[in-house]
Amino acid sequence: MNEHNSKTTLPGDVNGNESSPRNNKRLRMISTLIMLVLIAVTLYVIFRDTSLGEFWTAVQSSDPLWLIGAFGAALFASLMFGVALHLALRVLYGRPISLLRNLGFGFIGQYYTSVTPAGIAGQPMQLYYMIAYGVEVSYASLSLLLVNAAHQVVVLLIPTVLFPFCSGLILDNLGGFLWLFILGSLINIGLILFLLFAMFSKNFAGRMVHKVIALLTKLRIVKHPERIEKRVNDQIALYQKGAEVFRAHKWLLIGELVSYILLLGSQFVIPYFVYRAFNLSAFGVIDFIALQSVLYLAVCFLPIPGSAGASESGFVQIFRVLFQSALIVPAMLLSRVASFYFILIISGLVSLAMQLVLSYRQKHRIEDAKPEATLSE
Numbered sequence: 001m002n003e004h005n006s007k008t009t010l011p012g013d014v015n016g017n018e019s020s021p022r023n024n025k026r027l028r029m030i031s032t033l034i035m036l037v038l039i040a041v042t043l044y045v046i047f048r049d050t051s052l053g054e055f056w057t058a059v060q061s062s063d064p065l066w067l068i069g070a071f072g073a074a075l076f077a078s079l080m081f082g083v084a085l086h087l088a089l090r091v092l093y094g095r096p097i098s099l100l101r102n103l104g105f106g107f108i109g110q111y112y113t114s115v116t117p118a119g120i121a122g123q124p125m126q127l128y129y130m131i132a133y134g135v136e137v138s139y140a141s142l143s144l145l146l147v148n149a150a151h152q153v154v155v156l157l158i159p160t161v162l163f164p165f166c167s168g169l170i171l172d173n174l175g176g177f178l179w180l181f182i183l184g185s186l187i188n189i190g191l192i193l194f195l196l197f198a199m200f201s202k203n204f205a206g207r208m209v210h211k212v213i214a215l216l217t218k219l220r221i222v223k224h225p226e227r228i229e230k231r232v233n234d235q236i237a238l239y240q241k242g243a244e245v246f247r248a249h250k251w252l253l254i255g256e257l258v259s260y261i262l263l264l265g266s267q268f269v270i271p272y273f274v275y276r277a278f279n280l281s282a283f284g285v286i287d288f289i290a291l292q293s294v295l296y297l298a299v300c301f302l303p304i305p306g307s308a309g310a311s312e313s314g315f316v317q318i319f320r321v322l323f324q325s326a327l328i329v330p331a332m333l334l335s336r337v338a339s340f341y342f343i344l345i346i347s348g349l350v351s352l353a354m355q356l357v358l359s360y361r362q363k364h365r366i367e368d369a370k371p372e373a374t375l376s377e
Contacts, residue, residue: 058278058330066277070338073266073273078343080263084105084150084256088143089135090254092245104354105130111347114340117303118364123148130249132358138241145242149195150256154264155300156188159293173291173318180298180310187301195239268292271335273320278331283322290316312336 058133082103089097108129113122123144130140163170174181197208210229246253272288295318299310315332323331 031301058327059334062274062277062330062334063279064277066273067334067338070273070334071342073270074338074343075346077263078107078110078347079103079264080106080259080266081110081147084147084237084259084263085143087255088146088252089139090148091249092143093135093139101133104350105133107347107350108354110343111351114344114347119300129354129358141238141240142245144220145238146245146252147256147260149242150253150260152192152195154257154260155293155297156185156192158261158264158268159185159290159297161377162286162290162293166287169287170290173321174294175317176300177295177314177317180302180314181294184297184299184301186345188297217272249272264293264296265289267339268296270339271315271331272333274334274338277334278323278327280323280327288324289321294318304315311340 034283072188082099082105085106086099086102089102105126109122109126113119116122127137127140127144130144131137153305171178174307213228213232217223268289269285269292272285275283276289295314297309299314302310304310312332315335316328319331320328
């Protein structure tokens, strides 16, 4: 599931237009088209060796209870996005926000993460809707920062902890995805290091960013360095505030880390449920979590909507030895349907419902304001 807020950037100007649904509509449409094309090409390549009849026969022979477990794990993971956000806001924000609404914010982030390249619109759209629903911008931004920091750490933590126990299995089956795994690991480590430096060494982070912006300006990649520096300074200030929160509420960090261990663990166990659905048992659940965590890290930073194509081909490459040859394509499709498409539909419907409720409230707010405006005239 790429479906997840794995980036550390938050919009610098939350009141600007860059994070509004109107300005993201074109990006979403283009990204969705690209994703559909990639999915179509991937399925064409895969089904050259497997017929639809063979796929359907394999699905019919599977154990429905284990498949229900796979879909249940995917849904539980999606709900945990909202739970993690609810935990952060409960500590930071003075006003109560219902768990149901925070679950909605979580689904919004998952939807826009899934349909935009590298999930670039996930957190900005979450921030937009949180503010639109009345959460103060400083608390909304800080809450997203805290849950994202936990996400970044756990994404790297799980494969790091399991690698010594499954190194042979992982290295034997990664194939060409080894280089993507190394690249994803380096990017994730870089993001975590930058986050730590920004939180606990403002001067170092400021100097480093200033040099990078100066270089990009010299290369004529950046045209307005002063605007970018202002936004980066605002972001570093937010990181500093996050460090203060972690110092004051040490248990909050532990709670967020536990939430994301449960979240990502539920995502990574989905292929194991599919494996058991086909009445296979030679490999254990740890093997599947280790391989899926490695695959996730290898593809989550690719600039592809929903990691379409990469996730499917990576699954076939990495899990081929665990499934029988005739089952690898059905297993890939069932795992991908449960972890991505099922959640994409649910998060899309929840995002639509949140937008309809917001539009209804804004409409009635404007109508209620009209009589007051008439009287004042």
